[in-house]
Amino acid sequence: MKRGCAIVLAIAAALAGCSNSDGRLAKPRPSVRAGEFGAADCFWNSSVSGFEVLDGRNLIVFASGRADAYHVQVGPGAQDLRFTSTLGFRSRGSRICGQAGEALVTQSFGSRGEELPIIGVYRLDEAAVGGLRQRFGRGDPPDSPEPQPGTGPDIDRDIEEQDRSREDETRQP
Numbered sequence: 001m002k003r004g005c006a007i008v009l010a011i012a013a014a015l016a017g018c019s020n021s022d023g024r025l026a027k028p029r030p031s032v033r034a035g036e037f038g039a040a041d042c043f044w045n046s047s048v049s050g051f052e053v054l055d056g057r058n059l060i061v062f063a064s065g066r067a068d069a070y071h072v073q074v075g076p077g078a079q080d081l082r083f084t085s086t087l088g089f090r091s092r093g094s095r096i097c098g099q100a101g102e103a104l105v106t107q108s109f110g111s112r113g114e115e116l117p118i119i120g121v122y123r124l125d126e127a128a129v130g131g132l133r134q135r136f137g138r139g140d141p142p143d144s145p146e147p148q149p150g151t152g153p154d155i156d157r158d159i160e161e162q163d164r165s166r167e168d169e170t171r172q173p
Contacts, residue, residue, distance in 0.1 A: 032058060032073070037132045041123035042097035043070050045089050053081045054136040059104075060129060069124040071132055072096075074104050075117040083108045090115060097121055 047063040054060065059081060061070045074081070086107040089096050096102055098121040107113045124132065133139030 032071070032132070032135065035120070035122055037071055037128040038122035038124045040098065041070065041121060042095040043068065043121065045091065045094050045096055048089070051087060052133075052138070053084060054132065054138060056081050058132075058136065060124065060132065069129050071120075071122040071124055071128075072104065073098075073119040073121075075119055077106075077114050077116040081106065081116075085109050089118075 043061065043063045047068075048061055049065055050062040052060045052062075057074050057076065059072050059074075061072050062068065063070065084106045088105040089102065090105055091099075091102040096118065098118050102118040103115040104118055105113055105115050130139055
């Protein structure tokens with residue numbers, strides 16, 4: 001009997017951890033499998049020109065202007081990337097590839113910098129950037145196609161003339 005109660009309490013505690021303070025279930029965080037949107041690749045540290053944070057562990061890094069985009073996944077850290085104002089990279093060489101020892105160095109207003117381990121770097125094409133943004137709720141959904149006119153035959157008839165002829169038929173004795 002004690003064992004049954006313990007199992008019920010464990011399940012209840014697990015479910016409570018999945019709910020918000022108002023009792024609703026928490027929205028699951030988007031997840032991305034390694035390489036789902038692009039192939040593993042590297043970029044030159046000196047070519048980074050911008051970044052877009054997707055969530056606490058995923059960002060898009062732009063290199064060579066905005067011509068090259070990379071999905072960078074980082075390990076967990078105390079600081080949420082969404083509040084990062086400045087970032088940099090630390091590596092043994094001049095390229096960032098997601099290898100051991102590489103880190104994303106973050107800085108937010110009024111806080112100390114933090115180093116987050118880089119787990120993976122993946123080159124993105126334009127479609128992959130859009131798909132990744134959409135996965136994290138940052139992009140517009142794809143446009144729905146405009147309705148096209150039918151390819152069937154054109155039917156041209158005068159409804160008023162048909163109505164008049166029916167009236168005439170009903171009036172005739």
